[in-house]
Amino acid sequence: AQSVTQPDIHITVSEGASLELRCNYSYGATPYLFWYVQSPGQGLQLLLKYFSGDTLVQGIKGFEAEFKRSQSSFNLRKPSVHWSDAAEYFCAVVLGKYGGSQGNLIFGKGTKLSVKP
Amino acid sequence: KAGVTQTPRYLIKTRGQQVTLSCSPISGHRSVSWYQQTPGQGLQFLFEYFSETQRNKGNFPGRFSGRQFSNSRSEMNVSTLELGDSALYLCASSPQGGTQYFGPGTRLTVL
Numbered sequence: 270a271q272s273v274t275q276p277d278i279h280i281t282v283s284e285g286a287s288l289e290l291r292c293n294y295s296y297g298a299t300p301y302l303f304w305y306v307q308s309p310g311q312g313l314q315l316l317l318k319y320f321s322g323d324t325l326v327q328g329i330k331g332f333e334a335e336f337k338r339s340q341s342s343f344n345l346r347k348p349s350v351h352w353s354d355a356a357e358y359f360c361a362v363v364l365g366k367y368g369g370s371q372g373n374l375i376f377g378k379g380t381k382l383s384v385k386p
Numbered sequence: 387k388a389g390v391t392q393t394p395r396y397l398i399k400t401r402g403q404q405v406t407l408s409c410s411p412i413s414g415h416r417s418v419s420w421y422q423q424t425p426g427q428g429l430q431f432l433f434e435y436f437s438e439t440q441r442n443k444g445n446f447p448g449r450f451s452g453r454q455f456s457n458s459r460s461e462m463n464v465s466t467l468e469l470g471d472s473a474l475y476l477c478a479s480s481p482q483g484g485t486q487y488f489g490p491g492t493r494l495t496v497l
Contacts, residue, residue, distance in 0.1 A: 303485070305488070310490075311490060311491075312390070312476055312488040312489050312490040312491050313476065313478075313488040314488070315485060315486075315487065318485055359429065361429075373419070373431050373434060373442045373444075374419070374421070374429075374431060374478075374486060375431070376421075376428060376429035376430075377428075378428045379428065379429075
């Protein structure tokens with residue numbers, strides 16, 4: 270079955286340090302890939318997405334992600350973390366299109382990011 | 387544009403009752419998807435509606451149902467509530483071929 274794995278349940282980094290959150294997917298073809306962020310009590314905000322083309326994708330809030338087909342990975346990175354980045358991060362895939370929409374997202378379990386001052 | 391809105395934001399029900407949650411998509415978006423988020427199971431896809439038709443359905447019992455209206459607004463209904471239905475229910479909308487944008491969710495507590 271198709272799945273998304275985020276190996277790290279909880280990560281703590283110091284403010285100003287770099288960040289990498291891992292995401293691996295299991296799927297026979299290249300899926301559409303997303304990273305979302307969720308602050309406590311809030312919905313999900315889209316950080317970035319990958320459909321095709323350049324494997325390094327830039328998103329909002331200074332985040333980027335790199336798609337590596339050989340490793341079935343889509344890791345999220347940020348060069349310098351801010352205290353406001355503390356939140357939970359979800360990697361998601363959708364398995365192709367249906368009539369042009371991507372309505373069936375499969376999510377990883379999430380990685381909670383804590384930021385030390 | 388206004389974002390996805392969900393009502394109510396918080397809801398408390400007792401076992402055996404039924405509940406209806408509402409979602410208003412971003413203007414112009416015709417697809418609405420619903421997800422359940424729990425600490426144990428994480429985020430799970432419930433169903434997707436497009437132009438008033440259910441297009442995809444997740445692995446949930448028949449107690450979970452939904453519908454979409456001609457103005458793209460959507461409702462989901464859960465009948466015969468169980469304690470395990472306590473969750474954050476998230477709605478997302480997307481234009482055809484677009485990316486999903488999520489609302490703030492409805493927090494349902496079943497006592």
